[in-house]
Amino acid sequence: EVQLVESGGGLVQPGRSLRLSCAASGFTLSNYWMHWVRQAPGKGLVWVSRINGDGTYTTYADSVKGRFTISRDNAKNTLFLQMNSLRAEDTAVYYCAKDSRAGSFDYWGQGTLVTVSS
Amino acid sequence: EVVLTQSPGTLSLSPGERATLSCRASQSVSSTYLAWYHQKPGQAPRLLIYGASSRATGIPDRFSGSGSGTDFTLTISRLEPEDFAVYYCQQFGSSSYTFGQGTKLEIK
Numbered sequence: 001e002v003q004l005v006e007s008g009g010g011l012v013q014p015g016r017s018l019r020l021s022c023a024a025s026g027f028t029l030s031n032y033w034m035h036w037v038r039q040a041p042g043k044g045l046v047w048v049s050r051i052n053g054d055g056t057y058t059t060y061a062d063s064v065k066g067r068f069t070i071s072r073d074n075a076k077n078t079l080f081l082q083m084n085s086l087r088a089e090d091t092a093v094y095y096c097a098k099d100s101r102a103g104s105f106d107y108w109g110q111g112t113l114v115t116v117s118s
Numbered sequence: 119e120v121v122l123t124q125s126p127g128t129l130s131l132s133p134g135e136r137a138t139l140s141c142r143a144s145q146s147v148s149s150t151y152l153a154w155y156h157q158k159p160g161q162a163p164r165l166l167i168y169g170a171s172s173r174a175t176g177i178p179d180r181f182s183g184s185g186s187g188t189d190f191t192l193t194i195s196r197l198e199p200e201d202f203a204v205y206y207c208q209q210f211g212s213s214s215y216t217f218g219q220g221t222k223l224e225i226k
Contacts, residue, residue, distance in 0.1 A: 044220050045206055061214070095162055102153075103148075103210030104210070106175075109162065110162055
């Protein structure tokens with residue numbers, strides 16, 4: 001059974017950093033692109049970033065480019081999102097999601113809430 | 119960036135009725151990369167349809183997707199109580215992914 005479990009969220013002040021983790025199980029992580037998708041309170045879904053299977057290629061949404069870094073440790077079955085220079089508008093539930101190989105996301109974690117506030 | 123516009127914003131129907139949800143793209147989208155999800159309160163989204171018309175694993179056949187180019191449709195043939203949720207369409211193209219703003223399907 002595929003499982004994705006995020007952790008690392010919390011309350012952080014504007015301008016500070018936070019690192020999210022996503023522990024994957026039930027599939028071979030290195031065989032799949034992985035993504036982060038976020039959802040601000042009461043709002044819709046927004047794709048944030050993706051990384052290929054061996055971690056050599058990444059893509060970011062314009063809103064986080066230069067501030068966020070996606071990475072992975074396939075040996076530890078874990079995906080990461082390093083978030084720097086956080087802003088109030090980064091407040092959201094952050095989901096990690098597995099790529100379906102068809103341009104969609106077939107498995108999602110339960111999400112971790114990041115709140116950026118002073 | 120491709121903008122996806124979903125309609126209606128809210129759809130009020132009764133169990134047993136048929137639901138038709140629309141997703142319109144600002145430019146042509148490959149059918150291969152058009153998906154639908156639903157999301158219940160407090161839960162993560164769940165993939166329903168990928169490739170515009172293929173049901174994801176474990177999705178009942180009352181859910182169907184259709185469309186091409188800029189106009190796509192999700193149809194739920196007979197609504198069950200568990201189908202009332204927010205529905206999102208999503209596309210992939212030019213190394214970017216976008217979602218529609220969502221359609222809330224509520225019990226009438």
